[in-house]
Amino acid sequence: MSRVRCLLVVCAGLALAGCSKAELVKPGVSMDQAHADKEACWDFVLNTPEGRRKVKIIHALRVVTAGPVMLLMINRENPREDAVNEIVFNGCMKDRGYTLSRKRD
Numbered sequence: 001m002s003r004v005r006c007l008l009v010v011c012a013g014l015a016l017a018g019c020s021k022a023e024l025v026k027p028g029v030s031m032d033q034a035h036a037d038k039e040a041c042w043d044f045v046l047n048t049p050e051g052r053r054k055v056k057i058i059h060a061l062r063v064v065t066a067g068p069v070m071l072l073m074i075n076r077e078n079p080r081e082d083a084v085n086e087i088v089f090n091g092c093m094k095d096r097g098y099t100l101s102r103k104r105d
Contacts, residue, residue, distance in 0.1 A: 058087060
């Protein structure tokens with residue numbers, strides 16, 4: 001079940017990558033709480049064994065499905081800009097009740 005969920009998150013992330021900018025929103029949440037939730041999710045992605053495991057699984061799926069060239073797309077300088085880290089981050093935020101909404105320009 002966990003692998004299926006990760007695959008769905010990957011597909012959703014790839015689908016959103018081609019769309020206009022999206023932001024995570026949750027009605028009724030203060031900016032301070034939203035910031036705290038974002039920092040908690042980044043901590044989960046970057047610093048916990050479970051978060052790192054999810055990132056490694058998605059990286060492996062990308063290499064298998066898109067070839068070794070995907071390894072060149074890993075952003076080691078700023079992990080918060082790495083696409084796979086963002087996918088796991090978005091999953092964490094969704095688990096906290098946030099939804100992705102397109103920004104209106």
